[in-house]
Amino acid sequence: MAKPCVIAFCAVIALSFSWEVLGEPECMELHQFLKAVEKLMVSLPYHTYPIFNLCTSPKAIEDYHNATAFYRNVTQSPICQRYLVQNRMNVYETIYNQLTGLWSSANCDACAGAVNETAEFMRLSTVLDHCIVVHATSPCELCADDYQRVQDFYARLDKAQHGPDRLCFDIADRMNQTRRSWSGTHNCCNDKRRSMVAFASVASVACALPLLFYAVMHVVTVRQEARRLTLLTATSGGSARCEERSQPSGSSVQRPGNGVLRQPEMERIVETDADEEEEEEEELKTQASDGSGSGTAKEDAIKTNNLDVKVSNLIDIAGPQEEHTMPLPPARTDASDDESLLQ
Numbered sequence: 001m002a003k004p005c006v007i008a009f010c011a012v013i014a015l016s017f018s019w020e021v022l023g024e025p026e027c028m029e030l031h032q033f034l035k036a037v038e039k040l041m042v043s044l045p046y047h048t049y050p051i052f053n054l055c056t057s058p059k060a061i062e063d064y065h066n067a068t069a070f071y072r073n074v075t076q077s078p079i080c081q082r083y084l085v086q087n088r089m090n091v092y093e094t095i096y097n098q099l100t101g102l103w104s105s106a107n108c109d110a111c112a113g114a115v116n117e118t119a120e121f122m123r124l125s126t127v128l129d130h131c132i133v134v135h136a137t138s139p140c141e142l143c144a145d146d147y148q149r150v151q152d153f154y155a156r157l158d159k160a161q162h163g164p165d166r167l168c169f170d171i172a173d174r175m176n177q178t179r180r181s182w183s184g185t186h187n188c189c190n191d192k193r194r195s196m197v198a199f200a201s202v203a204s205v206a207c208a209l210p211l212l213f214y215a216v217m218h219v220v221t222v223r224q225e226a227r228r229l230t231l232l233t234a235t236s237g238g239s240a241r242c243e244e245r246s247q248p249s250g251s252s253v254q255r256p257g258n259g260v261l262r263q264p265e266m267e268r269i270v271e272t273d274a275d276e277e278e279e280e281e282e283e284l285k286t287q288a289s290d291g292s293g294s295g296t297a298k299e300d301a302i303k304t305n306n307l308d309v310k311v312s313n314l315i316d317i318a319g320p321q322e323e324h325t326m327p328l329p330p331a332r333t334d335a336s337d338d339e340s341l342l343q
Contacts, residue, residue: 027080030092033070037095039063052173055108056118064103071096110161111168117157118168124150125174132181140188147182150175 040063047054054060074080074092084092103109111118128150131143154175161167183189 025079027083029070029073029077030080030083033067033074036063036067036070037099051177053170055106055111055168055170067099106169111170121153121171124153139186
């Protein structure tokens with residue numbers, strides 16, 4: 001009897017404990033938050049391709065607002081607080097931050113704040129897409145007005161929002177897709193092609209100008225050098241001809257080993273002077289043989305005045321005074337002459 005009593009007692013205790021655990025109230029807002037996030041995540045592939053329309057989809061907007069509302073209820077409910085602070089992973093807070101970060105990155109609040117402008121842009125874009133589909137063979141001419149209206153309206157929105165980064169991403173992505181289709185697929189952007197041609201032309205001219213400048217300077221320098229060499233050659237040739245013409249017909253310039261120009265005319269003059277000196281010496285010798293006294297004096301004069309003699313005979317001016325002094329007249333002793341002079 002003791003054993004069944006013990007088993008029954010343990011069973012009662014276990015049932016009571018399990019009743020307490022199972023009887024704890026659950027956080028229903030947390031389950032609702034996770035279900036709303038799940039719906040939004042599942043629909044993302046349909047809102048991001050081929051055109052991003054997450055911010056303008058009514059179903060996506062409803063799921064986002066429901067998820068954020070349920071999470072605020074979780075943070076305010078005392079029963080749900082234990083799920084938020086149970087561990088340091090903060091799983092539910094991380095999910096909420098990722099959801100709000102995605103919504104903020106797409107600037108979806110800008111679309112919600114300008115509902116009428118967003119709807120008008122989407123309408124104009126839809127009209128343009130329909131025109132391109134209908135006139136697929138020649139959309140550049142027939143759909144140009146529709147494309148220009150979309151372009152102008154987007155420019156007004158961009159200016160009103162103070163930059164493309166502040167625009168709703170649904171509008172920005174729609175405009176990017178429209179421009180890519182208009183210029184890339186259908187090749188209708190003629191202004192861009194003309195601008196590219198003009199840019200290529202200007203860039204080519206700007207790159208060719210330095211090369212042309214250096215080529216012209218090289219040609220001018222080469223021609224100047226050639227002209228200078230021609231002038232130097234002509235000048236040297238003319239001076240040589242002038243020297244040949246200034247010389248006598250029978251004379252020729254000789255250049256000895258030391259590089260000094262010698263003319264035969266000067267050599268002939270030197271030889272003539274030497275012959276004349278030899279003749280004068282012979283005449284003096286002949287006259288010396290006739291008279292010894294006069295011959296000796298003349299020989300001395302010749303030796304003294306001969307410039308070809310290396311050892312010269314200078315006149316001795318410091319010799320005895322008898323040979324060079326003149327005799328003085330005798331002194332007068334007559335007194336009568338002195339008296340006559342005094343009278």
